[in-house]
Amino acid sequence: ASGGNDYMYDRIVAITFDDGPCSRTTNRLLDGLKERNVKATFFLVGENAESNEKVVKRMYEEGHLIGNHTYSHIKLDECNISSAVGEINKTNEIIKSITGEDVKYIRPPYGAYSDKLLSHVNMTPVLWSIDPDDWATTDTAYVVKSVVYKVKNGDIILLHDIYDSSVEAALEIIDRLSSKGFVFVTVDHLMLDYNKINKTNYYTLEDKSVNIVFTFNNEKINAVKKRSKSLPPEERVVHRLEGSFGNVWLNVALEQYS
Numbered sequence: 001a002s003g004g005n006d007y008m009y010d011r012i013v014a015i016t017f018d019d020g021p022c023s024r025t026t027n028r029l030l031d032g033l034k035e036r037n038v039k040a041t042f043f044l045v046g047e048n049a050e051s052n053e054k055v056v057k058r059m060y061e062e063g064h065l066i067g068n069h070t071y072s073h074i075k076l077d078e079c080n081i082s083s084a085v086g087e088i089n090k091t092n093e094i095i096k097s098i099t100g101e102d103v104k105y106i107r108p109p110y111g112a113y114s115d116k117l118l119s120h121v122n123m124t125p126v127l128w129s130i131d132p133d134d135w136a137t138t139d140t141a142y143v144v145k146s147v148v149y150k151v152k153n154g155d156i157i158l159l160h161d162i163y164d165s166s167v168e169a170a171l172e173i174i175d176r177l178s179s180k181g182f183v184f185v186t187v188d189h190l191m192l193d194y195n196k197i198n199k200t201n202y203y204t205l206e207d208k209s210v211n212i213v214f215t216f217n218n219e220k221i222n223a224v225k226k227r228s229k230s231l232p233p234e235e236r237v238v239h240r241l242e243g244s245f246g247n248v249w250l251n252v253a254l255e256q257y258s
């Protein structure tokens with residue numbers, strides 16, 4: 001297998017930003033992400049996207065994933081279905097008018113939504129696994145610590161790009177985690193259902209040199225090339241892929257080399 005990005009399968013995280021964009025702070029964040037060559041995921045509030053088209057366009061052009069965070073940051077489970085759908089669709093239209101692309105992912109404000117609502121919109125909800133409450137403090141060091149000491153493979157980190165202290169924390173988190181070998185991906189690369197992998201396949205490959213290729217929507221996203229014998233025992237069997245990764249179908253191809 002060749003091409004695609006070679007990621008270590010055991011240290012992948014997604015860094016996500018809600019509630020923006022805000023011209024000043026989001027641009028500062030985008031500068032920092034660009035410098036570090038890190039792709040992030042932004043869940044935009046429609047009314048902020050509407051008034052910051054340039055920032056949205058920049059996000060898109062620089063390779064970040066853009067999702068929906070409703071038009072006016074409403075609690076989707078507390079309003080009727082038609083206004084909830086209206087909030088979502090209006091935001092999708094605004095984003096699409098800027099980027100030209102359909103919006104597939106939604107982060108419901110407060111994580112609140114219903115299955116009934118989801119049946120009315122064709123979108124995948126994306127929650128989070130690490131929430132340092134960055135909006136409630138200006139203590140950058142505290143936010144950095146709350147993330148860096150907890151983070152594990154497959155985590156989705158929640159931050160907000162509308163605060164200076166959050167932007168500062170985000171860039172420091174990226175630097176600290178990068179130095180520990182973490183790779184940042186956008187959430188579409190994390191929303192995989194590892195429960196659908198036949199894990200027993202891996203055990204038979206334990207002492208072979210293997211190349212494991214993951215494809216998602218026909219796009220190659222992970223290639224792990226290792227002589228499994230050279231791995232420490234706890235890494236030999238790829239059961240570390242277990243975890244809760246949402247509900248999107250994942251195809252796995254195993255290529256075996258002798």
Ligand code: NI
Pocket residue numbers: 018019069073109110
């Ligand atoms: Ni929010």
